[in-house]
Amino acid sequence: QVQLVQSGAEVKTPGSSVKVSCRSSGGTSRRHAISWVRQAPGQGLEWMGAIIPFSETADYAQKFQGRVTLTADESTTTVYMALIGLGAADTAIYYCAENNPSLRNAFHVWGQGTMVTVS
Amino acid sequence: QSVLTQPPSASGTPGQRVSISCSGSSSNIGNNVVFWYQQLPGAAPRLLIFRDDQRPSEVPDRFSGSKSGTSASLALSGLRSEDEATYYCSVWDDRLSAWLFGEGTKLTVL
Numbered sequence: 717q718v719q720l721v722q723s724g725a726e727v728k729t730p731g732s733s734v735k736v737s738c739r740s741s742g743g744t745s746r747r748h749a750i751s752w753v754r755q756a757p758g759q760g761l762e763w764m765g766a767i768i769p770f771s772e773t774a775d776y777a778q779k780f781q782g783r784v785t786l787t788a789d790e791s792t793t794t795v796y797m798a799l800i801g802l803g804a805a806d807t808a809i810y811y812c813a814e815n816n817p818s819l820r821n822a823f824h825v826w827g828q829g830t831m832v833t834v835s
Numbered sequence: 836q837s838v839l840t841q842p843p844s845a846s847g848t849p850g851q852r853v854s855i856s857c858s859g860s861s862s863n864i865g866n867n868v869v870f871w872y873q874q875l876p877g878a879a880p881r882l883l884i885f886r887d888d889q890r891p892s893e894v895p896d897r898f899s900g901s902k903s904g905t906s907a908s909l910a911l912s913g914l915r916s917e918d919e920a921t922y923y924c925s926v927w928d929d930r931l932s933a934w935l936f937g938e939g940t941k942l943t944v945l
Contacts, residue, residue, distance in 0.1 A: 751934065753880075753934075753936075760837065760923065760936055760937070760938050760939045761872075761874075761880065761923055761925075761936040761939070762936065763933055763934035763935070763936065766934075775932070777931075777933045777934075778931065778932075778933065811879055811880075813880075819882070819885040819886070819889075819891065820868050820870075820885050820886045821927075822870050822882050822885040823870070823872070823880070823882060823925070824882050824891070826879040826880060826881070827879065828879060829879055
């Protein structure tokens with residue numbers, strides 16, 4: 717059973733940066749993309765970007781270009797999401813999710829979410 | 836304002852059937868498959884429907900999806916109290932080269 721386990725909550729000051737991790741276990745393929753989706757308090761879901769850990773190829777939503785960087789560590793089956801230039805609008809729960817090609821790249825397995833507070 | 840339009844709320848009584856719509860355009864719903872997710876309060880989203888109308892094995896057949904042109908719908912039959920959640924449609928947009936989510940529809944079971 718594939719599982720994604722994320723790092724713990726963070727509190728950051730405006731202008732700083734944050735790095736959230738997402739460790740996979742249970743035999744997921746490193747060729748499956750891992751996406752990052754965020755959710756501001758009381759708001760909807762917003763896709764930030766995705767990375768294929770095997771090749772470290774990443775794509776980013778235009779809104780986050782230049783501010784977010786996705787990386788992968790093969791040795792620990794962990795993906796990282798780094799966001800710079802934090803502002804109050806970045807306060808949100810950040811989720812990682814596996815895009816399953818067998819399900820037409822649906823976000824099938826989700827991490828538990830990481831709360832990032834900018835204050 | 837999201838590119839995918841969903842009604843902000845929907846409601847029904849136990850046992851009823853409810854439907855939630857998702858309206859898009861030719862660059863997203865009109866040209867790509869649609870997904871539906873359920874988000875219970877305080878939880879991560881859960882996949883309900885993929886490829887417009889397919890259910891993962893773990894999702895009960897009370898949930899069904901459909902698509903026509905640039906709109907899609909999620910239907911829930913035999914409504915239960917545990918179905919109270921927010922439901923999101925999602926699709927890849929060719930013009931934006933990005934995954935989109937609808938604004939979400941909060942379902943209340945009266």
